[in-house]
Amino acid sequence: MGVDWRDSASCRFVRRQRAVKFTLDRAAQTRRNKLLTTAMPQEIAAFAQTYRQALLDVLDTLPRKSRAFVPPCIEHTSFVLAVADPRGRLAVEFRSRERYPTLKINGNEAQPKSDREPGLIAVASNTKLETLLFPGTTDSSSVTWRLSGHAALHGLTFASAEFMSQHAPQGFHAQFTGGDVPFEVQSDGGILAVNIANGYVVAGKPEVKFTEWARVFGARSFLPKPEAEIRELAITDLSSAALKLPNALPNWNFADFLASLEGPVDQNVLLLGSYATGDRFKEIAGALEKLGYSPFLLKDSPDLPIQRNLEKLFAAVMFSSFLIIVDDEASGHIAELATLLQFRFRPMILLRRASHGSTSFLEDGVLTEETCRVEVIAEVTAASLLPAVRWAREWLANREGRLNAINSWRQDT
Numbered sequence: 355m356g357v358d359w360r361d362s363a364s365c366r367f368v369r370r371q372r373a374v375k376f377t378l379d380r381a382a383q384t385r386r387n388k389l390l391t392t393a394m395p396q397e398i399a400a401f402a403q404t405y406r407q408a409l410l411d412v413l414d415t416l417p418r419k420s421r422a423f424v425p426p427c428i429e430h431t432s433f434v435l436a437v438a439d440p441r442g443r444l445a446v447e448f449r450s451r452e453r454y455p456t457l458k459i460n461g462n463e464a465q466p467k468s469d470r471e472p473g474l475i476a477v478a479s480n481t482k483l484e485t486l487l488f489p490g491t492t493d494s495s496s497v498t499w500r501l502s503g504h505a506a507l508h509g510l511t512f513a514s515a516e517f518m519s520q521h522a523p524q525g526f527h528a529q530f531t532g533g534d535v536p537f538e539v540q541s542d543g544g545i546l547a548v549n550i551a552n553g554y555v556v557a558g559k560p561e562v563k564f565t566e567w568a569r570v571f572g573a574r575s576f577l578p579k580p581e582a583e584i585r586e587l588a589i590t591d592l593s594s595a596a597l598k599l600p601n602a603l604p605n606w607n608f609a610d611f612l613a614s615l616e617g618p619v620d621q622n623v624l625l626l627g628s629y630a631t632g633d634r635f636k637e638i639a640g641a642l643e644k645l646g647y648s649p650f651l652l653k654d655s656p657d658l659p660i661q662r663n664l665e666k667l668f669a670a671v672m673f674s675s676f677l678i679i680v681d682d683e684a685s686g687h688i689a690e691l692a693t694l695l696q697f698r699f700r701p702m703i704l705l706r707r708a709s710h711g712s713t714s715f716l717e718d719g720v721l722t723e724e725t726c727r728v729e730v731i732a733e734v735t736a737a738s739l740l741p742a743v744r745w746a747r748e749w750l751a752n753r754e755g756r757l758n759a760i761n762s763w764r765q766d767t
């Protein structure tokens with residue numbers, strides 16, 4: 355039977371029905387929220403642990419130069435904070451041991467789990483994520499960006515107007531000044547915040563919160579759960595777009611790289627011999643520089659961690675047009691000479707003050723090998739070195755001609 359809306363008693367009944375239904379709906383929503391806020395910290399905590407491990411795995415694969423750009427909070431983590439806010443948004447923040455060795459929670463000081471393992475704190479908060487990540491904010495100011503989709507924010511600095519006008523330290527420059535954070539994450543978005551500074555004032559005391567790494571999700575549905583998806587997110591977050599890691603040159607390829615070395619290699623001259631003969635090296639270097647060359651010592655070329663000493667020698671030889679070996683006294687150059695006599699990579703000029711060298715054992719190889727030329731010069735000048743250098747250039751030209759004739763593909767380039 356229908357309700358007569360004209361009858362006041364019926365109206366009161368309907369109002370009572372609506373009130374009961376509203377009460378039931380609110381109670382059901384409260385139960386759902388309670389279940390949600392109970393489950394979400396567990397989910398975000400599980401994600402945080404897998405995500406950090408994925409970042410560490412990716413970090414291990416980066417070149418050394420790129421790793422230097424990654425905040426230390428990834429590798430040297432003191433705390434992992436996993437937070438869910440009332441709107442269902444989730445965040446993971448990593449803090450480094452150097453910047454945050456301890457953490458104050460409700461007046462108590464928390465310590466990392468161990469020297470190697472960070473502390474994990476997962477909470478469901480009644481405070482919005484922006485305020486949790488960036489303390490001291492208010493709701494009074496407008497938000498600069500309402501972020502939908504995914505974005506990476508790197509190196510931003512913002513502060514309250516009070517902080518900037520009364521407490522900002524010298525050199526502190528805020529790109530955004532106001533009472534609130536310059537962005538808000540929407541339900542269909544997410545951000546990666548890296549190296550963001552936030553200046554604010556609490557009870558008249560200035561504070562600066564430095565966020566090294568925070569991953570924010572606008573909704574629970576955006577939280578990746580399969581390990582493969584989390585690994586993909588870690589790769590994306592460590593990419594050059596997010597962290598400004600050094601990029602490869604546009605259209606770089608190895609062939610062009612080698613071709614670009616032709617000019618420098620043609621001018622380089624590797625100097626070998628006893629480093630005790632420093633003045634002798636200076637004489638030779640001065641003479642070579644007058645002739646337009648760039649002499650260098652093996653000890654001055656970089657030590658790549660993955661290279662053995664022999665590889666370092668070969669690399670230096672490959673990037674030189676010829677070698678000059680100071681052969682006055684015994685040193686490590688004897689072993690280097692013995693090796694190079696076998697491979698015949700480049701012409702070698704052996705400079706001596708007297709007719710005999712530093713060792714008799716290699717003398718027959720030196721005097722019979724076409725890649726070697728002995729010069730007895732008491733005082734090295736550009737003029738005295740000129741005949742030997744001319745010989746080296748002729749040797750290189752002859753080799754180039756022979757190799758071009760043998761290797762037919764060179765004629766097509």
